[in-house]
Amino acid sequence: MSKIDDIYRSVMKLQEEKPSGVSAKDVAELIGLDRSNVSRYLNIMYKERKLIKAEGRPVLYKAMTSAPPTASKRKGKEAYFNSLDKLAGSKQSLSLPIEKAKAAIIYPPKGLHTLLLGETGVGKSLFAEQMYEYAKETGVLGSDAPFIRFNCADYADNPNLLTAHIFGVKKGTYTGADKDKDGLLKQADKGILFLDEVHRLPPQGQEMLFTYIDKGCYRPLGETDKLYYAEVRIIAATTENPSSYLLQTFSRRIPMVILLPNLSERSLSERYSLIDAFIKEESRRVGKSIYINKNVIISLLLYDCPNNIGQLKSDIQLSCAKAFLNYKAAGSSYLIINQCDLPNHVRMGMMNIKEHRKEIDELLSSAQDVLKFSEEDEPPLQLTHENEGIGEDFYSIIEQKIDSLKTIGMEDTDINEILNLDIKSHFQKYIGEISQRFIKDEITNVVDGNVLKAVEEILALAKANLDREYDEKIYFGLSFHLERSIERIRRGEKIYNPKLNFIRINYEEEFLFAMKMAKLIDRRFNIEIPVDEIGYITMFFTADPLKIAKEEMPKVKVVVAMHGRSTASSMAEVVNNLIGAEYVVPIDSPLTMKPESIYKIARDKILELEQGEGVILMVDMGSLTNFGLMIAEETGINVQTVDMVSTLMVLDVARKAMMGYAIDEIMDSLSGRSCDISTKEEKPDKKNIILTVCFTGDGSAKRISDMINKKIGNRNVKAMPISIIDKKSLRERVAEMEKGHNIWAIVGTVEIKMRGIPFISAIDILTPEGDKRLRDIIDEGELYYKMGDSLDEHMIHISGEKIIKDAKNFIMEAEERLETKISKDVKVGMTMHICFLLDNMLSGAITKPFDGLSHFKDRHSSDMDIVKQSLKDIERDYRVSIGDDEIAYIVKLFKENGNTVQ
Numbered sequence: 001m002s003k004i005d006d007i008y009r010s011v012m013k014l015q016e017e018k019p020s021g022v023s024a025k026d027v028a029e030l031i032g033l034d035r036s037n038v039s040r041y042l043n044i045m046y047k048e049r050k051l052i053k054a055e056g057r058p059v060l061y062k063a064m065t066s067a068p069p070t071a072s073k074r075k076g077k078e079a080y081f082n083s084l085d086k087l088a089g090s091k092q093s094l095s096l097p098i099e100k101a102k103a104a105i106i107y108p109p110k111g112l113h114t115l116l117l118g119e120t121g122v123g124k125s126l127f128a129e130q131m132y133e134y135a136k137e138t139g140v141l142g143s144d145a146p147f148i149r150f151n152c153a154d155y156a157d158n159p160n161l162l163t164a165h166i167f168g169v170k171k172g173t174y175t176g177a178d179k180d181k182d183g184l185l186k187q188a189d190k191g192i193l194f195l196d197e198v199h200r201l202p203p204q205g206q207e208m209l210f211t212y213i214d215k216g217c218y219r220p221l222g223e224t225d226k227l228y229y230a231e232v233r234i235i236a237a238t239t240e241n242p243s244s245y246l247l248q249t250f251s252r253r254i255p256m257v258i259l260l261p262n263l264s265e266r267s268l269s270e271r272y273s274l275i276d277a278f279i280k281e282e283s284r285r286v287g288k289s290i291y292i293n294k295n296v297i298i299s300l301l302l303y304d305c306p307n308n309i310g311q312l313k314s315d316i317q318l319s320c321a322k323a324f325l326n327y328k329a330a331g332s333s334y335l336i337i338n339q340c341d342l343p344n345h346v347r348m349g350m351m352n353i354k355e356h357r358k359e360i361d362e363l364l365s366s367a368q369d370v371l372k373f374s375e376e377d378e379p380p381l382q383l384t385h386e387n388e389g390i391g392e393d394f395y396s397i398i399e400q401k402i403d404s405l406k407t408i409g410m411e412d413t414d415i416n417e418i419l420n421l422d423i424k425s426h427f428q429k430y431i432g433e434i435s436q437r438f439i440k441d442e443i444t445n446v447v448d449g450n451v452l453k454a455v456e457e458i459l460a461l462a463k464a465n466l467d468r469e470y471d472e473k474i475y476f477g478l479s480f481h482l483e484r485s486i487e488r489i490r491r492g493e494k495i496y497n498p499k500l501n502f503i504r505i506n507y508e509e510e511f512l513f514a515m516k517m518a519k520l521i522d523r524r525f526n527i528e529i530p531v532d533e534i535g536y537i538t539m540f541f542t543a544d545p546l547k548i549a550k551e552e553m554p555k556v557k558v559v560v561a562m563h564g565r566s567t568a569s570s571m572a573e574v575v576n577n578l579i580g581a582e583y584v585v586p587i588d589s590p591l592t593m594k595p596e597s598i599y600k601i602a603r604d605k606i607l608e609l610e611q612g613e614g615v616i617l618m619v620d621m622g623s624l625t626n627f628g629l630m631i632a633e634e635t636g637i638n639v640q641t642v643d644m645v646s647t648l649m650v651l652d653v654a655r656k657a658m659m660g661y662a663i664d665e666i667m668d669s670l671s672g673r674s675c676d677i678s679t680k681e682e683k684p685d686k687k688n689i690i691l692t693v694c695f696t697g698d699g700s701a702k703r704i705s706d707m708i709n710k711k712i713g714n715r716n717v718k719a720m721p722i723s724i725i726d727k728k729s730l731r732e733r734v735a736e737m738e739k740g741h742n743i744w745a746i747v748g749t750v751e752i753k754m755r756g757i758p759f760i761s762a763i764d765i766l767t768p769e770g771d772k773r774l775r776d777i778i779d780e781g782e783l784y785y786k787m788g789d790s791l792d793e794h795m796i797h798i799s800g801e802k803i804i805k806d807a808k809n810f811i812m813e814a815e816e817r818l819e820t821k822i823s824k825d826v827k828v829g830m831t832m833h834i835c836f837l838l839d840n841m842l843s844g845a846i847t848k849p850f851d852g853l854s855h856f857k858d859r860h861s862s863d864m865d866i867v868k869q870s871l872k873d874i875e876r877d878y879r880v881s882i883g884d885d886e887i888a889y890i891v892k893l894f895k896e897n898g899n900t901v902q
Contacts, residue, residue: 007041012063021060036287083133088273093266097258104256105135115250116237118260121310124237128194146191148184152200159202164221167208173222189230198236213253263308268301268359275300278313279373282320289374291336303349315346328402354862451483454524458517462541465513476763477749478540480700489527497532507542514538536695556657557609560618561587561602575651584654595623603631614638614663616653618645640667652872669876688717689741693748695724700749704762717778744781756809784808797842806874807834814870818894826897841880850885863891
C-alpha cells in the first residue's frame with residue numbers, strides 16, 4: 001500500500017470518531033509519520049477531490065463520500081458560487097473579466113465559446129479552470145464533466161500530429177497513424193476543452209476548429225465521409241497580439257473575448273493578496289510558519305516582474321527554498337526570509353519605494369518589522385496551475401540531501417553552497433525571461449537541412465555528456481557557424497584561432513567533447529576539421545561562450561575607501577545594486593584604526609584586484625588622499641586617486657570601468673577635459689554600417705551579413721562582419737571603425753553591449769518582430785544622419801553631427817535605465833530639444849523655469865537622478881551644467897510619451 005493510500009484510510013477511520021473533521025496532527029499521531037509530510041499528502045488528496053477541507057485552525061479534512069450537492073439542492077446558491085469570485089482581484093482588476101466569464105458559462109442554451117487573451121504568466125490556465133468549476137457549481141455542467149487541457153505549442157513542429165490530437169485521426173492518414181484514434185474533442189464531450197497557445201494551430205487545424213464552432217460537428221484527420229458530433233465548450237487562450245490577423249479571425253467565430261491584465265496593471269493590494277497566498281502555500285508545504293522581513297515584502301511588491309503571476313510565484317518559491325535550506329542546515333528554531341534570500345532582480349524592488357511610499361504605508365501600516373505567515377491560514381485560492389513551480393516533495397528532497405551530505409561529514413557552508421546551486425538550477429526555467437522555441441522553419445530557409453540535423457544531434461549529445469541545457473540561440477549560432485566552416489574547409493581556406501591554447505587549457509572537458517563531435521562532422525560531410533576550428537566549436541559548449549572572448553580583456557578596478565565603520569560599504573552596496581554586479585570594492589576606515597593599518601589593507605586589496613589596467617581609488621578626505629600615490633610608488637601599479645567623492649561619482653566611474661573604458665579616459669571624464677566641439681572642421685565622409693559579429697568573423701557573421709544586405713536592398717547602409725576574438729578588444733576595434741563609419745546596430749548570436757549602439761539577436765532577424773526592429777533602426781539612422789546635416793546650418797557653437805550622435809546615445813541610455821521606450825517622432829523632438837538647449841546654453845541664454853519644480857522633483861526624484869547621470873557625458877564634453885529645470889522638462893517628455901518595457 002502506498003503512503004498516500006495509508007493516509008487516506010487513516011482519515012476514513014478517524015472521521016468515525018471525529019465527524020467534524022480530522023487534522024494533520026491526528027493522522028500523524030495515528031500512523032507515526034512526520035506531521036508536515038502528512039499535511040502535504042492531505043493537500044494532494046484535496047486537490048484530487050478525494051478530501052474536502054474545512055477552513056479554520058487547525059485545518060480539518062474529511063473523506064469525500066458523495067458528490068457535491070447539485071444546484072437545485074443548495075441554499076444560498078450565489079454564496080456557494082465562489083470559484084471565480086475567490087480569485088485575487090475579483091473586486092478590482094478582474095471584476096469585468098469575471099462577469100464576462102460568468103455570462104459565457106450561463107448563456108443559454110449551451111454557453112459561449114471563449115477566447116482568453118493575456119501575456120505569459122497572467123493566469124489564463126487558472127482562469128479557464130475556474131470557469132469550469134463555476135460551470136459545475138451552477139449546474140450547467142455535471143459534477144463529472146471532463147476538463148481537457150491541451151497546449152498547441154507542444155506539437156507546433158508537427159502540424160498533422162497537432163491536428164490529430166484535437167480531432168482524432170483515421171488509420172493510414174500519415175506515416176505512424178497505424179490505427180484509428182479518438183481526439184480530444186470526443187474526450188471532452190459534455191465538458192470543456194481548453195486549448196492553450198491556440199495561435200499555434202496550423203491553417204488546416206484552424207479551419208477544422210471553425211467548422212466545429214459553427215456547426216457542432218467535425219471530421220477526424222483523414223475522414224472523408226462520416227461526420228462526428230460532440231457537445232463541447234471551447235476555451236482558447238493565447239499570448240498573441242489581439243490585433244493580429246489570426247485573432248481577428250478567431251474573434252469573429254468566438255463571441256466572448258476576455259483580456260486578463262498584466263501584474264503591472266493590477267493594484268499593490270492585489271499583488272499583496274497574491275504574495276500572501278503564495279507564502280502561505282509554501283508554509284503548508286514545509287509544515288511550519290514562515291517569518292518574513294518587512295523589506296522583503298516591499299521588494300516583492302515593487303520589483304519588475306515581466307512574466308507576471310507565474311514569475312512572482314517562482315521567485316517566492318526560490319526565496320522560500322533558500323531560506324528553508326538555511327533553516328535546516330543551521331538547525332535554526334524558526335524559518336525566516338531575509339533580503340539575501342531574494343534573487344537580485346527582486347531585491348531591486350526596494351529602489352522603487354519613493355514612487356510608492358504612500359501606497360506601501362497604507363498597505364503595511366499595521367505590519368511589524370517581521371511578518372508571520374502561518375501554515376494554518378487558508379489562502380483564498382491556488383493562484384497558478386498546480387504543475388507550475390515545485391512539486392509537493394521538494395522540501396523533503398532538500399532535507400534528504402542535507403542529511404546525506406552531513407552523513408559523509410560535509411561542512412555546513414559547503415552543504416549550503418552545493419544545495420543553493422541545486423535550487424537555482426531547479427528554478428532557472430521560471431526566472432527571468434521565458435525561453436523561446438527553436439525557429440526551425442525559418443532557419444531551414446537559410447541553413448542546409450543536413451547541417452541543422454547534425455547540430456540537433458550534437459546538442460542532444462552535449463546535453464547528455466556535459467549536463468547542460470542549450471537554447472535556441474546556441475542552436476542558431478552553431479548552425480550558421482558550422483555551415484560556413486564546412487564551406488571554408490572544402491575550399492581549402494586556412495582557419496586560425498588566436499585563443500586555441502587558452503580554450504584547451506581552461507575548457508578541457510568541452511574541448512574533448514568538441515573533438516568527438518568533429519569526428520562525427522568529418523564522417524557526415526566528408527571533411528577533416530582542423531584543430532583551430534575545434535577550438536571555435538568548443539566555445540559553443542561552454543556555459544558562457546562570450547566569456548572566452550572577454551577573458552583576456554582586463555578592466556580598470558574601482559576601490560572606495562571612506563572614513564567611518566560602514567560608509568564605504570554602504571556606498572559600494574548602493575552602486576553595485578544599481579549596476580547589477582559586485583564591481584566596486586569597499587574599504588571602511590574606522591576612526592579608531594591607525595592609518596598604517598588602513599594603508600596596508602588598501603595596498604593588499606589593490607595588489608589582489610589589479611589586472612594590468614590600473615585601479616581607481618575613490619576616497620573622501622584626509623590621509624586616504626595620499627594612499628594612491630604611495631601604493632603606486634611601492635607596487636608599480638597605476639593607481640589614480642579621486643577625492644571628495646559622491647555616490648553619483650562612484651556610479652559613473654564604476655559604469656565606465658565595467659564597459660571597458662581605459663583608466664585615462666575615465667580620469668579625463670572626471671577632470672573636465674573635453675573633445676573639440678567646433679563646427680569649423682570639415683566633416684569626414686562616413687559610411688553607414690550594421691556590424692554582424694561571431695567568433696571568427698567569417699562564420700555566422702558572414703551569413704547574417706549576407707541575409708541583412710539582401711533584406712535591406714539599396715538602403716544607405718550595409719552590413720559588415722567582424723570577429724569577436726582578436727588581439728584587440730572588440731571595443732577598441734569598434735572605436736577605430738567609428739572614425740570612418742556610422743555604426744547603426746550590432747547583430748550577433750551572442751549579446752554584445754556597446755554604448756550608444758543597439759543590439760539585435762541574430763535569431764530575431766528571422767522573426768517579423770526582429771525584422772521590423774532592424775528596419776526601424778535603419779529608418780532612425782537615416783533620419784539622424786539627415787538631421788545632423790541640416791542642423792550644421794543652424795548651430796552656432798557646436799557640430800550638428802556630433803551633437804546628434806551624443807543626443808542619440810543619451811536617449812538610448814536613458815530609455816534603458818528608465819525602462820521605457822519612446823516613439824521615433826518623440827525621439828526626433830527630444831533630440832532637437834537637446835541640440836538647441838546646448839547651443840543656447842553656450843550662447844548664454846537662460847533656461848525657462850519649470851512650473852512646479854519642487855513638487856515634480858518630490859514625485860520623480862529617482863527618474864531625475866537617472867536622467868542627470870545619463871547627461872554627465874554631454875555636460876563634460878560641452879562644458880555645461882544642465883540644471884534641474886531642464887532635467888525636469890526631459891523627464892516629463894519621457895514620462896508622458898514613454899511605454900514601459902516588459
